Amino acid sequence: MREKFKNIKVDKWLLAILALAAILYGWGTWDAGNANSFYTSAITSMLQSWSNFWYGAFDPAGFITVDKPPVALWFMAISAKIFGLHGWSIVLPSVLAGIGSVYLLYRLIAPKFGAFAGRLAALFMTLTPIVVADSRTNNMDAILVFTLLLAIYFLQKAVNQNKFWQVLIAFGLIGVGFNIKMLQAFMILPAMVVYYWLSVKKPFKRKLGWFIGGVASLAIFTLAYPVAVDSVSKDRRPYIGSSQTNSLLELAFGYNGTERLLGQSTGTGGAFAGMNSTTKKSQQKNTKGQMPSGQKNSKRTKNGQQNMTPPTGKTAKATGQAGGNRSRQNMPTGKNGQKARNNIQAKGTKKVGKTNNMTPPTGTRGNKKGSMSMGGGNNAFAIGTAGPLRLLQQDLGSQIGWFIPLSLIGMLIGLLGYRDRKKKWYYLTSEQKEVVLWAGWLVPVAGFFSVAGFFHPYYTIMLAPTIAALSAIRLAYLKQQQEQAKDGKMHRWVGSLWAICLLATTGVQAYYAWSYYPTASVALLAVGAALAVWWVIDNRPVRHRIAVSLITLVAMASWWAATPTIAHESAAIPSAGPSLLTSQGSQDLGGEVNTSILKYVTKHQGNAKYLFTTSDSNSASGYIIKSKKAVMALGGYNGTDPTMTLNQFKKLVKSGQVKYFLSSGDKGGSGQIGKIITWIKKHGTKVKLSGTQTNSTSSTQSFGGGMGGNNSSTLYDLSNIYSK
Structure with a gap:
């Protein structure tokens, strides 16, 4: 046994990269607070019953679910069950998934392209800013990416070992991914299918049989859970949040499917401010940081990002906001209890007006040009202008675009450089097949994000593995060519390719950093240009030149990636960038508590099923x-889900199951939920609480109203409606 362990080679560079990933993803998560309070609420509820756990119920009564299947939440709930409900325990699965993804990427690249390429891929993945931000939250994206990489790992093993069961696992894991974030998991299926048919070495009939088995595994793991849920009588399970027909399959192909591409057309007009706005002013292009018309109270940071400052222009601290991290609300079980801002809320807040902070799509792709930008990756819907360069624009590029030039050149070099010149042009070597796999991941996913009308910037973590892989393949190939230089001289084209990559990559990175650090941007361009010239005029394999070039390529991205860690950020809308280090950090999507209201409804709840x-x-x-x-x-997440009719709600009120309604600027209007709110405001009695001004609140101290909605809070007593 000892001899066996002696033969195991430990890659010390990989261990160092994994340690770096652990620090970037995990450091400061003890300040995670509620992280994404929407999912933390579900985790809180899932710990209270097996039914809530199975369905991913948002509330302890199991009235409605979150807007995704619960597989990722299962891991988070298990973690919270083991370690207790804390900020760090609910984000721990994402931290581990992020580290696991870095390790898997190394294992996927190193066998074919060498340890150097594997290390580079792991390093690029670790230092991609949005990967750091996503791996520090209880959103589902980091766990999804790990699941997809695990699927690729088993498919690669199936190719190398000719094992049918590994094909089943590979495609089955995509089905598991579907039950994490639905159709987003299917985005890499084309790459897997092409790679399977190119790489599996079996007779056609056997290969076809294996493929059919893989498709069957995919179908079983995809459909088993949603079919099981949809087959349960609707009055015996929670309503499926964000669906329009109380169906998980409809949710997958509607709100979480076609609407992501074409723009949101359901669930609008509720909790999101400006969601139904169709004026050109509210949808104008804003990639340079200018504020849309009507948003006079929001400030602009150095890079033009729109940040949600109090309308009075005061700092977040002055209104009870804790530092620059708006998601850092202590968990109720935390040792420090509620933060100071909740004490301020208990005393009441001053009326400071409102700010139109986050405007999502309106069912189209923004304006006629497809612009949905509101300036900066910190914004929930800052996704730039639709088009082929969208991923390189400031909004998305500052989160995912740092190594895109390297990856695109790497894709071409991988396809051309690894060809066997002794064979026909259409013959693919094993290395080329691996490049096809990663290119098959990159192209359709990048294409989707380039034209899609409804997504958040942090979804672009889907591109991080393939960008890292192709970038590493490119640099490893050029390093190999340098090492094979004859007579102490490289081919001129090797130096020229190094020069192109340095100029393109440092140019893009300087563009992202310019509005924050103009001096550093100029320095980066100068160093990149100097290195490019050096590579072109000097064709000797100079020692350490590759190391200096690599440091130049990752320096600015490393700083950007470190900002969520330095800020101890675990946001509902994850992002990276220097704005996190100021008082204007990422936005929190609710999660605030007015302690006066909570004390009142708790005291007077009586036998009512719902607190309010x-x-x-x-x-x-x-x-x-x-x-x-x-x-x-x-109304679920958007406040518009047709969960019940007015008559059904009246019955709940009449039976005493519902006694109070907390309005957060709801205007009523059309739809079932609108009718219910209109009825409540007509017949309910406003509750006057001592020490609380119920019709006013600061824009940063959101007592509700969803993502940036009207923050006015009023408590209505409904218990006397039928006794009048």
């Missing part, structure tokens, strides 16, 4: 986390 009702999930999440009691989010 509200229009949307973000208005309810903080109260669920704090009290561990059921709060009914009538």
Whole structure:
């Protein structure tokens, strides 16, 4: 046994990269607070019953689910069950998934392209800014990426070892990924299918049989859970959040499917400010940081990013905001209790007006040119202008675009450089097949994000593995060519390719950094240009030149990637960038609690099933986390899900199951939920609480209203409606 372990080679560079990933992804997560309070509320509820755990119920009463299947939340709930409900325990699965993805990428690249390429791929993945930001939250993206990489790992093993069961696992894992973030997992299927048919060495009939088996495994693992849920009587399970027909399959192909590409057309007009706005002013192009018309109260940071400052122009600290991290609300079980801002909320807040902070799509692709930008990756819907260069624009590029030039050149070099010149042009070597796999991941996913109308910037973590892999393949190939130089001289084209990559990559990176660090951007360009000239005029394999070039390529990206860690950021809308180091960090999507309201409804709840009702999930999440009691989010995440009719709600009120409704600027209007809110405001009695101004709140102290909605909070007593 000892001899066996002696033969195991430990890659010390890989260990160092994994340690770096652990620090970047995990350091400061003890300040994670509620992270994404929408999902933290679900985790709180899932710990209270097996039914809530199985369905991913948002509230302890199991009234409605979150807007995704619960597989990723299962891991988070298990972690919270083992370690207790804390900020760090709910983000721990994402931290581990992020580190695991770095390791898997090394294992996927090193066998074919060498340890150097594997290390580079792992390093590029580790230092991609959005990977760091995503791996520090309880969103599902880091776990999804790990699952997809695991699927690729088993498919690669199936090719190398000719094992049918590994094909089944590979395609089955994509089905598991579907039950993490639905159709987003299917984006790499074309790459897997092409790679399978190119690489598996079996007779056609056997290969076809294996493929059919893989498709069957995919179908089983994809459909088993949603079919099981949809087959349960609707009155015996929670409503499927963000669906329009109370169906998980409809959710997958509607809100989480076609609407991601074409733009959101359901669930609009509720919790999101400006969601139904169709004026050109509210949808104008804003990639340079200018504010849309009507947003006079929001400030602009150095890089033009729109940040949600108090309308009075005061700092977040002055309004009770804790530092630059708006997601850092202490968990109710944390040792320090609620943060100071909740104490301020208990005393009441001053009326400071409102700010139109986050405007999502309106069912189209923004304006006629497809612009949905609101300036900067910190914004929930800052996705730039649709088109072939969207991923390189400031909004998305500052999160994912740092190594895109390297990856594109790497894709071409991989396909051309690894060819066997003794064979026909259409013959593919094993290395070329691996490049086809990663190119098959890159092209369709990049194409989707280039034209899609409805997604958040942090979704672009889907591109991180393939960008890292292709970039590493490119640099490893050029290093190999340098090492094979004859007579002490390289081919001129090797130096020219190094020069092109340095100029293109440092140019893009300097563009992202310019508005924050103009001097550093100029320095980066100068160093990149000097190195490019050196590579062109000097064709000797100079020692350490590759190391200096690599440091230049990763220096600025490393700083950008470190900002969430330095800021101890675990945001609902993950992002990276220097704005996190100021008082204007990422936005929190609800999760705030007015302690006066909470004390009142808790004291007067009586035998009511629900502590109170509200229009949307973000208005309810903080109260669920704090009290561990059921709060009914009538309209789900967007505040518009048709969960019940007015007559059904009247029955709940008449039976005493619902006694209070907390309005957070809800205007009523059309739709079932709108009718219910209109009825409540007509017949309910406003509750006057001592020490709380119920009709006013600061824009940063959101007592609800969803993602940037009108933050006015009013508590209505419904218990006397039928006794009048």
